[in-house]
Amino acid sequence: MGFRNRVSLRDSMRGIVEEPLLQLVPKRFDYIGNVAVISIPPELAAYKEAIASKLFSMRGNTRAVLNKVSKLGGEHRVADFELLLGETTETIHRENGYTYKLDVKKVFF
Structure with a gap:
């Protein structure tokens, strides 16, 4: 499916x-x-699980869905997250020839 043919999460x-x-x-x-x-507004609290499931299915290698529930704060500029789907917040991110192993809930990235 081409970029222009993708269905948005909202749709x-x-x-x-x-x-x-x-x-x-x-x-x-x-x-x-x-x-x-993702940052799901409080008005959609009743739909968090449905939104997480849909987001989970939109990309084949997704292993977890986090809801960002606060802004960046503290000495390390880390936000608070709610694990909506999945078992772990640890991941391996590859970018520009570098590989990073991190826990999204613990570090600023």
Whole structure:
């Protein structure tokens, strides 16, 4: 499937999330290795699991979905995360010829 033919997360949640709330489904999310990170607004708390499942299925190698529940803070500038799906927040991220092994909940990346 080409880039332009991909269905957005918001579009794929149509029929699952009530129409008035659909506009609150985040347009963007990040992948760090095989961990998906998304910020789900409190108004969508009842749909967190459904959103996580859909996000999990959108990319074949996803092993965990995290909900970012706070802004960066503290000495190490780490946010708080809620593990929605998966068993671990540790991952291996490859970028520009480098390989990083990290725990997304413990480090700023």
